[in-house]
Amino acid sequence: MIGSTVLGLDVGGSSVKYRLASAGQADGMPDAIAEGVAPALAEELPATLAELARTVSAGHRLAAVAVAIPGLVDEASGTVIRSSNVPALDGRALGPELSALLGVPVSILNDGRAAAVAEARWGAGAGERDVFTLALGTGIAGSHLVDGVIADGAHGSAGELGHVVVEPGGRLCSCGQRGCLETLLGAPALRRAWNAAGGEGSARELLAAYDEDDPRAVPIVRTAAQHLADAVLTLLALVDPGVVVVGGGLASAPHRLVELAAGYVAEQATFHRVPPIVPAELGRWAGAVGTAAEARALAARVVAA
Ligand SMILES: [Zn+2]
Incomplete structure (x- = not known):
């Protein structure tokens, strides 16, 4: 060869x-x-x-x-x-x-x-045996990798962190449930909240405004980060990964949403072993x-x- x-x-x-x-x-x-x-x-x-x-x-x-x-x-x-x-x-x-x-x-x-395999093996998860990757974008995708191989369950559908309910009875999700993480943290949900607060543009503009301490953006991004933290705490309880890698279109904009969520996880964890929660590297x-x-x-x- x-x-x-x-x-x-x-x-x-x-x-x-x-x-x-x-x-x-x-x-x-x-x-x-x-x-x-x-x-x-x-x-x-x-x-x-x-x-x-x-x-x-x-x-x-x-x-x-x-x-x-x-x-x-x-x-x-x-x-x-x-x-x-x-x-x-x-x-x-x-x-x-x-x-x-x-x-x-x-x-x-x-x-x-x-992308998850690449990030786990040669990106931000390199050197860690047990990796969970999250992709934040229009939807929210997750993958659990052990030794660089996706552990996707009995039917190939494990890792759907975007469809963990973090707001019972909340907004209807594309999956049919109500209050999934995706209905609060997906790019369309962030854009909706941002536009309702008088902000212009998409979720990326919201995150950029947050980085400039725009008072309209700060509460929206803090709330979104708390929802992400809630889902990650559930993830830590169930999976106990060695590192959580956050990538996707939204995370490739500013990284402060991820930092904020990681801070909430560290504050609110009790029995959990809190791993590094880091941005993806391969973009x-x-x-x-x-x-x-x-x-x-x-x-x-x-x-x-
Ligand atoms: Zn859903």
Whole structure:
């Protein structure tokens, strides 16, 4: 395999991030032989993804590809079940189709899972055996990783910290429950609270205003941080992670929300063992790093088979 490369593609609604890495590298963060961002490929999928793969890997021998998709995927069959950001892929057997076009094995995974693995192994969770990653954005996703592998329960659905109820009887959540963490801390909820207080713009503007001690923003962000702290205290009671890594679109803006929540957790913990609660380190590249690692593992499995 020495001399061969593997490619990770992190497909989003507005762009595709890629990382081309060595197939022969044993372990560690996949090196970046090439890395970048391509425009979104809304049309003619998966042919445009295959074209991107050929362009990025030109001059190298490509051994395997992994593609991260924002949405629900069936990893075993390489099928995209549903992706609200890339609806053109809904129901497509993307793995087998792309594999036929490129002539190499292709695996498909969820983008949040790819990012979680990368953060746990080579980002803010590096060196810690038991890691919980949280992604704050429109929704709130969580993953519990042990030795760099996601522990996702009997049915693959563990880690949904966004759907822990922190306000019983509260606002209706997209999941059907009321008062989930996501209804209070998701970007739409923060924007709603911010706009109701007279602030302009999105949750990012709210967090920026908080950093400037805007009196309209301070109580909203404090309340949001307390809700996050409540959910994290539940998490500590159930999972006892060695580190909690907070990333996602919202956390990549200012980090003071996370610091504030970590402070509340430290104050309010009783029997809990409080781990470091830290911002993610790989930022928007986590998904591409995670898919490159998955492609490398896939190439190794093919060689071993
Ligand atoms: Zn919910």
